[in-house]
Amino acid sequence: MFRGRLASWDAIILALTVVVLVVASLGVPNFGTSRNFTFLVLDLMPIALVALPMTLIIVTGEIDLSVASILGLASSLMGWFWNNGLSIETIIPLVVVIGAVLGAVNGLLVNALGLPSLAVTIGTLALYRGLAFVVLGDGAVADFPFTYTGWVTGTIGGGPVPNVLILIVALAVIFGIVLHATPFGRSLYAIGANDKAAHFSGIRVARSKFWLYVASGAIAALVGILWTLRYSSARADNGSGLELAVVAAVLLGGVSIFGGKGNLPGVLAGVVLLAALQNALRLQDVSGQALNIVTGALLVLSVLLPNLASSLRTALQRRKRRQAVTS
Amino acid sequence: MSPLLEIRGVSKSFGAVSAVQEVSFSLVAGEAHALVGENGAGKSTIVKMLAGVHRPDTGTLLVDGREVTFTNPADAKAAGIAVIYQEPTLFPDLSVAENIAMGNQPLTRLRQIDRKTMNANAVRLFARLGVHIDPARPARGLSIADQQLVEIAKALSSHARVLIMDEPTAALSGVEVDRLFAVTRALRDEGAAIMFISHRFEEITALCQRVTIMRDGKHVCTEPVSDLGVDDMIRRMVGRDLSALYPKQEATIGETVLEVQGLSRAGVFRDISFQVRAGEIVALAGLVGAGRSEVMQAVFGVDKYDSGTVTFLGRKLKPGNPRASMTAGMGLVPEDRRQQGLVMELSIERNVTLPRSRALAKLGLLFGGTERREAAGWTKQLQTKFGRLTDPVATLSGGNQQKVVLAKWLATGPKLLIVDEPTRGIDVGTKAEVHRLLSSLAARGLAVVMVSSELPEVLGMADRIVVLREGHVTAQLTRAEATEESVMYAAMGAS
Missing domain, CATH: 3.40.50.300 (P-loop containing nucleotide triphosphate hydrolases)
Structure with missing residues (x-):
């Protein structure tokens, strides 16, 4: 039953994604062009990458809302380091390590002190964004070397496939293997469904969750770097509100907000669905505010629909049985 | 009528x-x-x-x-x-009277809850039942x-x-x-x-x-x-005749496997010492609340203790580290199988292989087939009844759930198995099966510690009985010395 429900939810999302892609290709001018494909991939890159560790965190029943602020702080730091004469080859690993440390702070507050992750990461959401403005103020740093900015916006052999797709696929495969084919991944589901039983089974609950926050911080910082290079602009407000889109995509992908359920292929479908919808609407000159409405509505629907679907199914089963009995 | x-x-x-x-x-x-x-x-x-x-x-x-x-x-x-x-x-934070009135509270004319009538009703009801509970106290506790x-x-x-x-x-x-x-x-x-x-x-x-x-x-x-x-x-x-409920097999008692020395935790238990040897079933008897489960959870490492030592197979165990105990060869079938023993939403196979998933991995990777084979083998050996191995363990009956918990720990190949109320809430048929299993495991050299509140089970299964009262050991009885009276006497104190 459990497996059936998941499979059917995956199928719904996949079907919906295909429908959106087909309808948009036919109905929205310029949607189906190779140039727009490049932009679509570049647009979904931040959501897709941040959604990878977020999926693992939500599977354990926790959440990390500070990711977009870590992204912004990483962008600010990158600009500040660049202004202070560090080489880009030093800046990139340095900023990723700082992101991991910011994630570790979340991880320690949640796991060593046992605080609720929702409260902790709302706190660091404000804190890290504030620090981003302390570092760089309202200004922007723009003069990054073209070797790097060009790689991020460029495509493989000048074709339609952006270079960053390699990165997305590679990281998705790594996170997919960790979640679905390692003892660590197995333990995350057990933690999310019943952390006490996981503890009684010799699983190191707090330590496992701690490392997920570290990974989340490092990936968010990496995305901050990519974001900065893509727009050639280090700003403190980069990526504001991205956490909402990421959480929406993860839940849309069938991961339970209560933990213990969900898989990564579903999440990737959720990411594509959300990004394609936003891209198509943007091509139709829909405003940014309206895009937020779409993201918000999808978030609510992704929580609502599985509930509706399962109660509908039980109602249908009951009716079927009644008919079988009376006939 | x-x-x-x-x-x-x-x-x-x-x-x-x-x-x-x-x-x-x-x-x-x-x-x-x-x-x-x-x-x-x-x-x-x-x-x-x-x-x-x-x-x-x-x-x-x-x-x-x-x-x-x-x-x-x-x-x-x-x-x-x-x-x-x-x-x-x-509702733990509401008063007893509020709990009783929940859903049809008496109201005053101003549509406020009429506490006086509510409390009076509770007093009247308790009087009718002939019990004394203060209606104003919170339900918690x-x-x-x-x-x-x-x-x-x-x-x-x-x-x-x-x-x-x-x-x-x-x-x-x-x-x-x-x-x-x-x-x-x-x-x-x-x-x-x-x-x-x-x-x-x-x-x-x-x-x-x-x-x-x-x-x-x-x-x-x-x-x-x-x-x-x-x-x-x-x-x-x-639907059949029951063979003896307590099929005790003769086992050769071997080396000391577990030695607990002066284990204490403030307010819970103090100065607990006992030994368990290979092939031996030691029962921890006592009233509910005597601290038996707490002692064994501290020994296994899911709980902490303040002082004392746990020596397992000649080595001191690190306190508060269930994974180390598990790796050393200890298993704990906990008292509350829904909260502590199983992850109810996960499948039967995932539950069986949960403590062992690291051992089953090849090059750090797990393949579905390995886990399934492992789970299939153990569930078959314990004659567990289920639909498919991929069904959530929540769909099983209590007795079969308990078999999954047992399978999960037996799969780790333990030298010492702690079973806490192993037959609570399971039917007679499965009960006898669990007893037979524990007995045959002991006969093959496994050391078993059994926490049980059922005297017939304690007397029927144990080689030795350690009796606890209010957090300390009041008696250690051999199988020959133990009777219902001697165990109860030690469990309730001289009264």
Whole structure:
């Protein structure tokens, strides 16, 4: 039953994604062009990458809302380091390590002190964004070397496939293997469904969750770097509100907000669905505010629909049985 | 006498599993009626249909001879049916009186809650039950027995005429059971119909007039208790003759496996010392709350302790580290299998292989087939009944869930197995199987520590008995020295 429900939810999302892609290709001018494909991939890159560790965190029943602020702080730091004469080859690993440390702070507050992750990461959401403005103020740093900015916006052999797709696929495969084919991944589901039983089974609950926050911080910082290079602009407000889109995509992908359920292929479908919808609407000159409405509505629907679907199914089963009995 | 409540040809299935098939019986006023059967026989499903939680697929429920349909628990309550569960569900931060009045609070003329009347009602109800509980105190901190009495008072306040008691005595001490029975008998004699579910036959013969026996979701018989002996009841429940419930095998006692020395934890237990040797079954006996589970959880490492040492296979164990204990060869089948033993939403195979997933991985990777083979092997060996290995473990009956917990720990190849209330809430048939399993494991050299509140189980299975009272060891008895009297004497103290 459990497996059936998941499979059917995956199928719904996949079907919906295909429908959106087909309808948009036919109905929205310029949607189906190779140039727009490049932009679509570049647009979904931040959501897709941040959604990878977020999926693992939500599977354990926790959440990390500070990711977009870590992204912004990483962008600010990158600009500040660049202004202070560090080489880009030093800046990139340095900023990723700082992101991991910011994630570790979340991880320690949640796991060593046992605080609720929702409260902790709302706190660091404000804190890290504030620090981003302390570092760089309202200004922007723009003069990054073209070797790097060009790689991020460029495509493989000048074709339609952006270079960053390699990165997305590679990281998705790594996170997919960790979640679905390692003892660590197995333990995350057990933690999310019943952390006490996981503890009684010799699983190191707090330590496992701690490392997920570290990974989340490092990936968010990496995305901050990519974001900065893509727009050639280090700003403190980069990526504001991205956490909402990421959480929406993860839940849309069938991961339970209560933990213990969900898989990564579903999440990737959720990411594509959300990004394609936003891209198509943007091509139709829909405003940014309206895009937020779409993201918000999808978030609510992704929580609502599985509930509706399962109660509908039980109602249908009951009716079927009644008919079988009376006939 | 016309029945107060009747169920007629009721069936209920969940997916492909048929839980109850064509069951009919009735409850009459002034009667205590026992419902017995092995775990998975369908008793809980019957209770849930009467409580309005589940709706029958076919068949009818009749109250006072009129057909009724319950779409939710409120309907059942309105029809005068109240259910007392094994673990009552009171609001811990509300007062006892508020809990009793929940849902139909008396109001003053200003539509405020009338606390005076509410408290007076509670006092009146407790007086009727002949018990003393302060209605103004919060429900938090009440013993399970007192919580059940509050639930009964709540049932009376809503004028319930049918009282369904689902294994109410499982977590009660002897004195508390006596008090519960006195209250129940009084209600019965006032004209209520009682449905009583229990695995303890002495309670059924002490309280009930008639008994309905179920097996595999079907109704076997309904007869006066006096016409059936305990042996008869068991035979009809399991559909076969039971070999001895406690098949103790002879084992050669070997080297010391576990040595606990002066283990203490402030306010919970102090200065606990005992040894367990290979091939030996050591029982930890005592009353509920004596600290037995807490000691064994500290030994395994899921809980902490303040001082003392745990030496396992000649090496000191790190405190508070269940993974180290597990790797060293220790397993713990915990008391509460729903909260501590199993991840209910996960599949049977994932639960079986959970502690072992690191050992099963190749190059750090797990392949579904390895886990499935492992789980299939162990569930087969323990004769676990299930649909598919990928079904959530929550779909199994209690006895089969317990087998999954046992499989999970036996799969780790332990040298010492701690079992905490290994047969609580499971049926006689499975109980005997679990006993046979533990006995044969010990015969093959496994050291076993068994925490149990059931004296027959302790006396029947243990080579040695360590008795705890209020957090310290009051006696260590050999199999030859142990009698019900000597164990109870040590457990209750000199009184």
